[in-house]
Amino acid sequence: MPEVTPALKINGLTVAYDSIPVLWNVDLSINPGVMMGVVGPNGAGKSTLLKAVLGVVPTLAGRTEVLGKRFTKNRQQIGYVPQRTSVDWDFPTTVLDLVTMGTYGSLGWVWRPGAKQRKQAMAALERFELAEFAKRQIGELSGGQQQRAFLARALVQNAPIYFLDEPFAGVDATTEKAIVKLLQSLRDEGKTIVVVHHDLTTICDYFDEITLINKKIISTGPVSCAFTANLLEKTYGGPIKNCGIDCGFRDAPVELKGLPAESNDA
């Protein structure tokens, strides 16, 4: 069987802020069509991992390939949804404008978005049931609507890979479910979804595969083998009790793609 080109292949990625390493010698490979959760304690470098791949933070070492090519030569392949709180929602712009920003990357320097881009943006807004808010000021949206608008902005890129940084932070349960459903439908279309996630109790429901990280990769692979009590303990540096995790591994894939629940720091 021919080898599948990984959606994302990270080799020896190391990032430090000043002289304090945040990510240490990270190797990670994500297959296409997978919904992957990235989980770890605060300061474990989850967001930094996404940002380092996107070239938003400088790296000290390592190489990243997106669908077999360097990211700098393949920027349009990843749609990025930053943390909602990372931007100023009082910024003078409308919801439609915000979503149209997703097309800026493909437009390149100087060219302005036109009718085609606005049409794409409207289509994305409709998919997220935000069409009626198109002309609204972004500050008038509720937290959940803002998050959906952010997702719509990434969606107009029509990228094969999506990076989401804590998309469920500060949204209500209904919105969370709606977003998950949408992400899963994107996954079913063959997209690769990488989500920085905090809530351990929902991992089994939401994700196919998981990466446990704490500066180094602790484990990565299908939820059934990479998400065990031992590995969690190792990630969080102590036993995780009473958090209601009960996967039962009902949806464990039969074939584990030859990925044992290995530890990377040996």
Next chain:
Amino acid sequence: MDPLVFWTLMIAITTAVACALCGVYLVVNHESMVAEALSHAVLPGIIVAFVIFQDRSSPWLIISAGLSGLLMVWLVQTIRNTRLVDGDAALGIVFSALFSVGIIAASQNLNNTHFHAHCIIDGNLASAALQTVQLLGVEIPRSFLVMASVLVALLVFILFFYKEMKLAMFDAELSQSFGFRPALLHLGWLALVSITTVAAFETVGSILVVALMIAPPAAGFLLGSRLWKMLVISSLVGVFSSLVGFQAGYVLNISPTGPIATVAGLVFLVTVVFAPRQGVLAKARLRQRQRSDLFQQLLLARLKRDTPDAVGVRELSDSVTWTDQQFRRALTQCKNKGWVTEDGATVGLTEQGKQVADSPDETLAL
């Protein structure tokens, strides 16, 4: 119109628009204090260039001052990165230090020159049009040419990089991941802002530079829901302030810079009060309407509990904790809308009132 008056006005208007454009980006980026800081930090650059070239109209003054502004930006960033002091404090330390250096240098070297404290603060718009150059056979004030070139540079930058600037300011991370260079754009823009500051500084002084950079965009922020609208509105406010302030200065027979700054401030004040959506009045009106809706709905709800019998006005008024006036107003409004009927000392719900009372969530967004 007297050509001198005409050109002075033209200088004021180009300066106002250039400052407004700069200011929009500063205000949106929460960097308003940078305008104040730059207007002071450019001084050492001006003095150094003046000492070297001994010519007040040398273009090196503007370039050197621009570099001095960028030096400030770099120093502030460096101090900020140490994380030992807050961003605001870093700005305060750096610009006042640079300004002091400029003042000391000026008092050591330039006691007998054109550099006087009042020039730095007030500028000399009134005489800015006196020094002219020949261009295509027309006498044009040098100050106007300088300001017009700066304005054109700003407009070209905005025209080319409007989209990139917008994204860089709103979401630098996404901008970076798209391969745009948000940090470089920001630096380039601040370089233009420093140059604008210096050019404007010469004609209108440091106070007016700050006033024209912040007041019109602050008004524009309240009036324009999108960045380009904000740019247009702020420029118009700048033009308006120049025209009215200039006229006021003429009538009062004083230097026009003070009146222009005052008018810009007044326009902002009027906007804060009267802006259609964000203004103080509009917000107060909205709050009052919502509160009045709440009282009416609550009144209907109380009445509905006691139907079918009509309720005594006294009894109804005792069941709520409002003032008499609030109660009376709510009752009158409900009557006017045909929701309740008042018959002597008793009140009852109408059919329409019952319907409204059944679905309060539509009005109150419950």
